[in-house]
Amino acid sequence: MEVKVLNISKDSLKLEIRGENHTVLNLLVHYLLKDDSVEMAKYNTPHPLVGEPILEIIGENPVKSVIKAGKKILEDCDHLITQLNEV
Amino acid sequence: MASIQILEINKLKVKFIIEGVSEVFANSLRRAMISMVPTLAVDFVDIYMNSGLMYDEVLAHRIGLIPLKTDLEKYNLKEKCTCSGEGCPSCQVSLRLNVEGPKTVYSGDLISDDPDTIPAFDNIPIVKLKEGQQLMLEATARLGFGTEHSKYQAVCGCGYKIIPEITIEDSCNNCGKCVEECPRDVFSSNNGTIEVTDIYSCSLCYLCVKVCEENAIQIDENTNRFLFSFEVDGSMTPLKVIKVALNQLKERFAEFTEKMEKLSVE
Ligand SMILES: [Zn+2]
Numbered sequence: 001m002e003v004k005v006l007n008i009s010k011d012s013l014k015l016e017i018r019g020e021n022h023t024v025l026n027l028l029v030h031y032l033l034k035d036d037s038v039e040m041a042k043y044n045t046p047h048p049l050v051g052e053p054i055l056e057i058i059g060e061n062p063v064k065s066v067i068k069a070g071k072k073i074l075e076d077c078d079h080l081i082t083q084l085n086e087v
Numbered sequence: 088m089a090s091i092q093i094l095e096i097n098k099l100k101v102k103f104i105i106e107g108v109s110e111v112f113a114n115s116l117r118r119a120m121i122s123m124v125p126t127l128a129v130d131f132v133d134i135y136m137n138s139g140l141m142y143d144e145v146l147a148h149r150i151g152l153i154p155l156k157t158d159l160e161k162y163n164l165k166e167k168c169t170c171s172g173e174g175c176p177s178c179q180v181s182l183r184l185n186v187e188g189p190k191t192v193y194s195g196d197l198i199s200d201d202p203d204t205i206p207a208f209d210n211i212p213i214v215k216l217k218e219g220q221q222l223m224l225e226a227t228a229r230l231g232f233g234t235e236h237s238k239y240q241a242v243c244g245c246g247y248k249i250i251p252e253i254t255i256e257d258s259c260n261n262c263g264k265c266v267e268e269c270p271r272d273v274f275s276s277n278n279g280t281i282e283v284t285d286i287y288s289c290s291l292c293y294l295c296v297k298v299c300e301e302n303a304i305q306i307d308e309n310t311n312r313f314l315f316s317f318e319v320d321g322s323m324t325p326l327k328v329i330k331v332a333l334n335q336l337k338e339r340f341a342e343f344t345e346k347m348e349k350l351s352v353e
Contacts, residue, residue: 001339001342001343001346003343003346003347005350008350017343020339022115022118023115023118023119023122023123023336024115024336024339024340024343026111026114026115027111027112027115027336028340028343030109030111030112063347063350066347067344067347067348070340070343070344070347071344073112073336073340074337074340074341074344076089076108076112077333077334077336077337077340078337079088079089079090080089080090080091080105080333081330081333081334081337083090083091084091084326084329084330084333085330087093087326
């Protein structure tokens with residue numbers, strides 16, 4: 001995963017996330033939208049075969065929100081992994 | 088809180104429930120199991136001798152599709168290997184085939200350099216040879232992902248469905264029409280009372296709701312419970328596939344949050 005910052009300001013963030021697809025981005029956007037401080041979060045892949053997805057977030061503090069969302073997903077994955085290790 | 092419960096498991100098949108996560112997470116997990124779990128497969132074949140009737144290309148394709156037992160701790164992805172993609176014992180394995188007709192060549196005839204990395208099934212037919220026909224080749228297998236070619240995909244028929252919550256209200260007059268109508272036999276009649284007995288089979292067809300004259304059946308789809316089921320091609324155990332997929336997702340988000348945390352400092 002390579003992240004290129006296209007635009008960053010106090011209330012908006014635009015990232016190009018190289019080498020990833022819906023698996024990662026749809027999940028991230030879903031967790032971002034659960035956050036009340038996020039006004040808008042969406043991603044778009046310019047071309048399904050050659051394009052790299054672009055993630056756009058508008059909110060009170062997009063960087064903080066995106067870290068929070070990422071950590072929430074990590075937490076959910078961790079819960080499942082620890083339960084699987086007990087099986 | 089996310090939780091997982093395994094219903095049925097054997098060497099090749101698994102059925103499990105994930106609870107407390109959204110359908111988006113369920114879908115990402117499904118996609119991760121299909122495309123983020125690497126397996127070994129043959130992608131390069133040196134043919135020294137082929138006097139059989141099958142063309143070299145078709146033969147190579149057939150060998151490529153044979154699932155190989157994969158130990159992910161033992162092998163690196165070729166592009167991330169210390170040999171920088173040249174090919175070494177920790178990123179590739181070669182399988183030899185040296186047979187003479189008359190016989191049917193099976194996947195079990197492939198002789199691997201690594202005794203642990205063998206075809207998952209030894210009864211997959213490759214080609215039939217006549218008297219005097221000979222086959223001599225060396226196949227090289229490497230790790231790859233399902234996005235590149237389906238031969239690198241560890242799972243088959245990987246899918247999930249919503250486990251709904253069906254409630255039968257007091258207005259039910261126990262007419263038994265829903266029991267008859269349901270194609271999956273979700274309902275059953277216990278001494279004249281209608282009960283939901285097999286909720287995992289429900290396919291959300293809503294036939295029971297349509298047929299109920301009293302409107303006594305309510306179906307709630309937003310339960311955040313999902314029934315997953317899939318088969319593996321034999322390259323690794325189903326449990327391993329789930330673990331690898333979850334770890335892959337975790338790795339991506341760990342890397343992503345790390346990058347984002349650096350961003351906030353600047
Ligand atoms: Zn290597």
